[in-house]
Amino acid sequence: MPAMPDQTDKPGAEPQVGAPVGAGRNLLFLREEELRLAQDLLFFGYRDFTAGPDKLLAELGMGRAHHRVLHFVGRRPGITVGELLGILGITKQSLARVLTPLVEQDYVLQATGRSDRRQRLLSLTPKGEALERQLFERQREWVMRAYREAGPVAVEGFRRVMRGLMGAEARAQLERLEAPAPPRAAAASLVRAG
Amino acid sequence: MPAMPDQTDKPGAEPQVGAPVGAGRNLLFLREEELRLAQDLLFFGYRDFTAGPDKLLAELGMGRAHHRVLHFVGRRPGITVGELLGILGITKQSLARVLTPLVEQDYVLQATGRSDRRQRLLSLTPKGEALERQLFERQREWVMRAYREAGPVAVEGFRRVMRGLMGAEARAQLERLEAPAPPRAAAASLVRAG
DNA sequence: AAAAATGTGTCAACCTTGCTGACCAAACAG
DNA sequence: CTGTTTGGTCAGCAAGGTTGACACATTTTT
Numbered sequence: 285m286p287a288m289p290d291q292t293d294k295p296g297a298e299p300q301v302g303a304p305v306g307a308g309r310n311l312l313f314l315r316e317e318e319l320r321l322a323q324d325l326l327f328f329g330y331r332d333f334t335a336g337p338d339k340l341l342a343e344l345g346m347g348r349a350h351h352r353v354l355h356f357v358g359r360r361p362g363i364t365v366g367e368l369l370g371i372l373g374i375t376k377q378s379l380a381r382v383l384t385p386l387v388e389q390d391y392v393l394q395a396t397g398r399s400d401r402r403q404r405l406l407s408l409t410p411k412g413e414a415l416e417r418q419l420f421e422r423q424r425e426w427v428m429r430a431y432r433e434a435g436p437v438a439v440e441g442f443r444r445v446m447r448g449l450m451g452a453e454a455r456a457q458l459e460r461l462e463a464p465a466p467p468r469a470a471a472a473s474l475v476r477a478g
Numbered sequence: 479m480p481a482m483p484d485q486t487d488k489p490g491a492e493p494q495v496g497a498p499v500g501a502g503r504n505l506l507f508l509r510e511e512e513l514r515l516a517q518d519l520l521f522f523g524y525r526d527f528t529a530g531p532d533k534l535l536a537e538l539g540m541g542r543a544h545h546r547v548l549h550f551v552g553r554r555p556g557i558t559v560g561e562l563l564g565i566l567g568i569t570k571q572s573l574a575r576v577l578t579p580l581v582e583q584d585y586v587l588q589a590t591g592r593s594d595r596r597q598r599l600l601s602l603t604p605k606g607e608a609l610e611r612q613l614f615e616r617q618r619e620w621v622m623r624a625y626r627e628a629g630p631v632a633v634e635g636f637r638r639v640m641r642g643l644m645g646a647e648a649r650a651q652l653e654r655l656e657a658p659a660p661p662r663a664a665a666a667s668l669v670r671a672g
Numbered sequence: 673a674a675a676a677a678t679g680t681g682t683c684a685a686c687c688t689t690g691c692t693g694a695c696c697a698a699a700c701a702g
Numbered sequence: 703c704t705g706t707t708t709g710g711t712c713a714g715c716a717a718g719g720t721t722g723a724c725a726c727a728t729t730t731t732t
Contacts, residue, residue, distance in 0.1 A: 322621045325640035328648035330524045378719055402679045402728050427516050430642025441635020446519035448624025454522035541688055572690055596699050596708045
């Protein structure tokens with residue numbers, strides 16, 4: 285994913301949508317008010333984006349942290365604990381607090397690595413997949429509504445801006461996530477579930 | 479509200495891809511992948527978006543909750559405690575824990591309302607404005623980078639999608655925030671700082 | 673073979689920021 | 703006067719982060 289060469293200082297390109305303001309689009313573009321609006325949008329948007337899953341999770345005695353584990357393990361079956369830590373950006377102890385119950389309750393499976401037997405390769409059990417899918421469905425409908433209302437051009441713009449909001453590390457991790465399922469060796473040897 | 483049975487003994491009763499046609503399946507897969515990407519983007523993007531202020535706040539012994547108060551009070555000088563509670567979507571007690579120290583440390587000013595003297599109209603002190611500005615600058619640069627890289631069309635799209643991700647309540651609140659500052663009566667009568 | 677580094681697990685303590693329930697006081701509205 | 707609204711506060715609980723220290727198996731290096 286190379287950097288897209290879109291014009292930021294070229295005055296020729298106007299947003300396709302008629303904003304209420306007509307004057308000096310260019311000047312307005314970087315005005316303080318626009319950036320404060322971005323803060324608001326991210327706060328409200330992210331909060332409501334996570335509200336659906338949160339409610340469901342609460343009924344199961346889980347939280348957002350569990351969802352994140354289910355999500356990223358589902359996205360990368362066979363991921364190691366270390367890789368997951370890198371993606372989540374939390375400490376080993378924090379992860380343990382959510383991962384251990386997930387393994388004990390048969391949502392996540394741990395298998396010892398084949399090439400390196402110190403590793404614990406994580407994957408979702410059928411039960412875990414079912415829950416992840418339920419959680420996903422909630423967000424899927426929510427996001428689809430937003431996508432439909434906004435239109436495809438807006439969606440592409442949304443993605444570009446969100447990528448820009450990510451740091452270099454996160455971008456690298458996202459690329460790996462988008463990659464075509466790498467080592468493929470989830471169901472390995474010894475199972476280590478409690 | 480779908481109350482979910484915990485016992486998911488049956489592995490994913492319905493295959494998520496209901497369409498029997500190959501092409502349809504592919505389309506559905508792409509759609510799902512797109513939506514999962516949205517999840518990733520929001521997770522990474524929001525995390526890195528808040529990382530800058532978080533670091534600064536930590537040095538002052540504050541957290542994200544303090545920032546939110548500073549942000550919304552700065553956005554709406556003269557806001558009442560009740561309105562702020564509505565925007566943040568937290569309980570009075572949770573707000574008190576961050577608001578009280580902010581008032582005691584002279585970041586936020588409380589003035590009794592003119593029309594209703596039970597109300598405490600909140601506004602930023604110069605000290606509070608200075609801190610809010612520092613926090614804002616960090617996010618401003620971060621967002622500006624993303625906006626510049628993405629371009630104006632993408633930014634407009636981003637805004638549309640983020641609005642779509644908000645619930646009806648949040649949209650109404652955002653509209654009020656974007657409005658031209660209505661009551662305008664911040665520096666009222668009695669000061670109530672500790 | 674011995675030593676070092678790596679991957680993972682775990683105990684213990686602490687912080688922030690949500691939550692609930694209960695109760696109080698001031699001010700407004702009838 | 704009575705009742706409601708707005709706000710403050712005390713006390714306790716939980717989730718989910720943090721750090722530090724240590725244990726253990728395994729792999730790599732010397």
